[in-house]
Amino acid sequence: MSLFKKTKDLVLKIDDFLDLTAQTALHFKEGIRLYLAGKKEAFEARLELIAETENKADALKKLIVNQLYAQTLIPESRGDVLGIMENTDEVIDWAKSTMGEFAVECPRIPEELAEGFMELTVPVTLAVESLVLATRAYFYDSSAIKDHLYKVSFHEGEADRIADRVKRDIFASESLSLSEKMHLRYFASHIDTLADRAEQVADRLGVAAIKRAV
Amino acid sequence: MSIIVFLSSGLFLGWSLGANDAANVFGTAVGSRMLRFRTAAIICSVFVILGAALSGSGAAHTLGKLGAVNEIAGAFMVALAAALTVYWMTKLELPVSTSQAIVGAIIGWNYFSGSLTDTGSLTKIVSTWVICPLLSGVFSFLLYRLTRWAFGRVNVHLLKLDHYTRIGLVVAGAFGAYSLGANNIANVMGVFVPVSPFRPLDIGLLSLSNTDQLFILGGLAIAVGVFTYSHKVMGTVGTGILHLTPQAAFVVVVASGLVLFLFASQGLEAFLASHGFPTIPLVPVSSSQAVVGAVLGIGLAQGGRGINYRTLGKIASGWVTTPIIAAVVSFVALFFLQNVFNQKVYRPVVYQITASVQQKLSTKGGFPAGLRALKGARYESAVAFIDALEQKMPSLSRAQRERIASLAMLEPLVVDLSRLEREIQDGWLSKAQLVVLRGLDGQRYQHDWELGYALAQAHQCWRPRPSSVGNSFHNKALKTRLKHLVQVFGKR
Numbered sequence: 001m002s003l004f005k006k007t008k009d010l011v012l013k014i015d016d017f018l019d020l021t022a023q024t025a026l027h028f029k030e031g032i033r034l035y036l037a038g039k040k041e042a043f044e045a046r047l048e049l050i051a052e053t054e055n056k057a058d059a060l061k062k063l064i065v066n067q068l069y070a071q072t073l074i075p076e077s078r079g080d081v082l083g084i085m086e087n088t089d090e091v092i093d094w095a096k097s098t099m100g101e102f103a104v105e106c107p108r109i110p111e112e113l114a115e116g117f118m119e120l121t122v123p124v125t126l127a128v129e130s131l132v133l134a135t136r137a138y139f140y141d142s143s144a145i146k147d148h149l150y151k152v153s154f155h156e157g158e159a160d161r162i163a164d165r166v167k168r169d170i171f172a173s174e175s176l177s178l179s180e181k182m183h184l185r186y187f188a189s190h191i192d193t194l195a196d197r198a199e200q201v202a203d204r205l206g207v208a209a210i211k212r213a214v
Numbered sequence: 215m216s217i218i219v220f221l222s223s224g225l226f227l228g229w230s231l232g233a234n235d236a237a238n239v240f241g242t243a244v245g246s247r248m249l250r251f252r253t254a255a256i257i258c259s260v261f262v263i264l265g266a267a268l269s270g271s272g273a274a275h276t277l278g279k280l281g282a283v284n285e286i287a288g289a290f291m292v293a294l295a296a297a298l299t300v301y302w303m304t305k306l307e308l309p310v311s312t313s314q315a316i317v318g319a320i321i322g323w324n325y326f327s328g329s330l331t332d333t334g335s336l337t338k339i340v341s342t343w344v345i346c347p348l349l350s351g352v353f354s355f356l357l358y359r360l361t362r363w364a365f366g367r368v369n370v371h372l373l374k375l376d377h378y379t380r381i382g383l384v385v386a387g388a389f390g391a392y393s394l395g396a397n398n399i400a401n402v403m404g405v406f407v408p409v410s411p412f413r414p415l416d417i418g419l420l421s422l423s424n425t426d427q428l429f430i431l432g433g434l435a436i437a438v439g440v441f442t443y444s445h446k447v448m449g450t451v452g453t454g455i456l457h458l459t460p461q462a463a464f465v466v467v468v469a470s471g472l473v474l475f476l477f478a479s480q481g482l483e484a485f486l487a488s489h490g491f492p493t494i495p496l497v498p499v500s501s502s503q504a505v506v507g508a509v510l511g512i513g514l515a516q517g518g519r520g521i522n523y524r525t526l527g528k529i530a531s532g533w534v535t536t537p538i539i540a541a542v543v544s545f546v547a548l549f550f551l552q553n554v555f556n557q558k559v560y561r562p563v564v565y566q567i568t569a570s571v572q573q574k575l576s577t578k579g580g581f582p583a584g585l586r587a588l589k590g591a592r593y594e595s596a597v598a599f600i601d602a603l604e605q606k607m608p609s610l611s612r613a614q615r616e617r618i619a620s621l622a623m624l625e626p627l628v629v630d631l632s633r634l635e636r637e638i639q640d641g642w643l644s645k646a647q648l649v650v651l652r653g654l655d656g657q658r659y660q661h662d663w664e665l666g667y668a669l670a671q672a673h674q675c676w677r678p679r680p681s682s683v684g685n686s687f688h689n690k691a692l693k694t695r696l697k698h699l700v701q702v703f704g705k706r
Contacts, residue, residue: 003377003380004377007373007374007376007377010373011371011373011374014373072247072250073373073376074372074373074376075246075247075248075460076246076459076460077372081372138372139371139372139373140369140371140372141369143366143369212372
């Protein structure tokens with residue numbers, strides 16, 4: 001394969017990896033919605049989809065990193081790119097493991113709290129989606145990174161705020177035992193952490209973008 | 215056999231130029247890990263040889279004028295002194311320029327032999343030591359700003375940008391290596407040109423003058439230097455003064471290549487001259503200075519942050535000490551070669567105002583009384599002649615004195631066509647030229663310029679045409695032929 005074809009191939013692989021990250025966010029949101037609606041079978045099917053996506057992303061990441069190093073491409077930025085890929089992969093893992101824990105532990109979420117959980121899932125998903133846009137901008141148009149990074153940060157803040165409210169609602173509930181309350185708090189934190197993970201990648205991306213501009 | 219021994223110092227100098235200066239061209243590309251050393255070394259070698267062979271003569275001319283080393287043993291020692299200086303300073307990890315070393319070594323020879331150092335050429339050369347890094351800095355500053363501006367407007371994928379930068383580095387590096395060969399081959403082989411042991415050679419369509427053959431040989435020596443020793447230097451050049459991004463590395467290669475090209479291109483000189491612009495002197499400049507200037511230009515374009523001023527100071531001090539050390543080494547080494555090894559390191563040149571010099575100088579406004587007083591007296595060295603001129607005619611400018619000295623230099627020659635038949639191949643001179651030359655067979659001249667003058671008087675085919683782009687090729691060819699004839703007929 002000529003160097004030009006190799007480059008093109010790698011560009012496609014990175015694009016695919018980012019597509020898979022965006023899909024993970026959508027699967028995650030849909031999965032939580034199905035769980036809260038009590039549609040167990042549809043939720044399990046969604047869990048399988050997200051696991052499949054995670055496997056694909058993992059394999060793709062390994063190929064990309066190998067290719068970057070074997071062909072000594074982007075010597076200046078490959079350390080950053082490698083770090084960003086690794087951290088993004090962790091975001092995907094986290095989304096999958098959160099869904100997995102819902103499947104395993106089957107937390108009982110009363111109807112009055114379900115809305116809060118769904119509300120929390122929205123900014124978390126948006127944070128991951130903005131991260132995908134920011135990462136794409138890092139490769140294609142570094143001047144646009146800032147706008148997306150700002151959104152990641154904003155949605156993460158929103159998620160924190162909602163998570164805090166959800167936790168207060170959980171502990172204020174009179175229909176739940178203390179063990180159930182602690183169980184639900186754990187799930188609220190788990191969902192919220194996905195946005196935190198996205199923000200960590202965004203921070204790293206911000207530094208990498210500055211390095212590119214210098 | 216002795217020829218090979220004498221040329222060996224030039225080849226050694228070529229090798230060290232390959233190891234040091236050639237590393238400058240690709241140093242930033244290899245240092246920033248954008249190109250593999252092997253790729254860089256192959257491109258560099260091929261284009262250095264091409265540059266040396268195709269357009270190496272421009273800068274060699276200026277160096278030849280600075281001091282015409284007239285014995286091969288002397289040329290050997292001058293090149294060796296320069297090479298030793300370069301090698302020694304490299305060992306001490308001091309950055310060094312081959313151009314400056316050779317200029318210093320030639321001046322050492324001039325002092326030793328009592329020859330004149332052509333102030334015009336020296337001024338030209340020394341001024342480029344300031345202009346070259348400055349110009350390179352300005353180029354890289356502007357190019358860097360331009361590329362930054364362009365990348366801000368055109369969105370290119372990081373990986374595609376990487377790909378294009380690699381292609382750019384290969385192209386710019388090839389251009390830089392070509393320019394280096396064209397510009398710096400004079401440093402390596404320049405001193406051997408007046409004493410070249412080769413004869414013009416015709417291989418099918420290609421005709422190689424003795425200078426061309428010297429230059430190709432020098433180019434090969436540079437290539438060997440690139441392959442055997444430049445790897446380490448390339449690694450340090452890229453990161454020594456300032457950490458460079460691949461795009462900045464590209465800018466450095468282009469800017470320094472451009473500067474080397476400007477100071478070596480006869481085509482550009484002819485173009486500028488024909489359009490009434492001031493020309494750029496064709497002078498061997500230092501690739502290390504060009505690269506340092508370019509890296510500094512980028513540092514300044516980035517706002518001056520991150521420049522390692524200590525390294526910079528160290529480099530700049532090397533620029534002052536190199537020519538001085540080389541001159542001293544050359545002088546001392548020539549003394550040893552002459553007095554310990556009994557080698558003739560220079561042919562004494564006698565200066566005399568003869569009847570033909572008088573005739574030549576009388577053409578405008580009679581013959582000056584001061585010169586009449588000097589007429590007939592023989593002076594054993596250029597310095598003695600100039601001193602005498604200064605005494606008798608203190609009103610003359612330095613340039614005027616030097617011109618009179620160049621006319622008064624005795625270079626006796628006999629036009630002997632039987633000698634020529636052994637030295638040149640058929641077709642080297644046109645039929646008309648050969649007929650005119652035959653007409654002068656057996657003639658004796660005391661000064662080298664007289665032959666050209668007599669030939670030009672005899673027929674227009676030996677006359678230079680008015681200077682223009684179209685005529686420059688003809689005039690250059692004429693000059694080369696005359697020079698070779700003087701060399702052949704002057705041999706004792």
